Amino acid sequence: MNYTILVTGAAYGTQNASTAFLFCKALVETKNILHSVxxxxxxxxxxxxxxTPATDEFDLIKAWQNLNKKHKVNLYVCNSAALRRGIIENEKILNMNVKKGNLAPSFQITGLLELANSIKICDRIIQF
Incomplete structure (x- = not known):
């Protein structure tokens, strides 16, 4: 099966993102195809x-990055939602009064069209 995962919960404060990560990890370990998150x-x-989580807490952002590196899973971030929440890629800072962007490596800023394309080619979409 080919999956796309939609994550709508923050990294910390809710279980949505951590549950999504655990589900994604299980998908790749059971030889399913995880097209994108x-x-x-x-x-x-x-x-x-x-x-920056405390040293004794699970670093979910690093875990997503490792999933990308190890299994080549696309990590797409909605451009509009990111800008509303202060997530800025380095290429955007030229038009703003910001010295450095805060988009984590391995994540890609994109639009809802990428979500639509992912849904089109996948067998299942699951939202967390």
Whole structure:
């Protein structure tokens, strides 16, 4: 089966994102195809490079990045939702009074068209 995962919960404060990550991990371990993870609404906060969990807490942002590196899973972030929540990629800072963007490596800023394309080619979409 080919899956797309839609994450709408923030990295910390809700269970949505951590449950989504555990589900994604199970998918790739059971030889399913995880085409992409799309972060929307508060889910875009999973791509904030400025979040620093305590040393004894699970680092969800790093876990998403490792999923991308190890299994080549696309990590898409909704552009509009990201801008509303202060997630800025380095390329956007030229038009703003910001010295450095805070989009974490391995995450890609994109639009809802990418979500639509992912849904079109997948067998299942699951939202967390």
């Amino acid at each position: 799309f972060f929307y609404c508060d889910g875009v906060l999973n791509a904030n490079n400025m979040i």
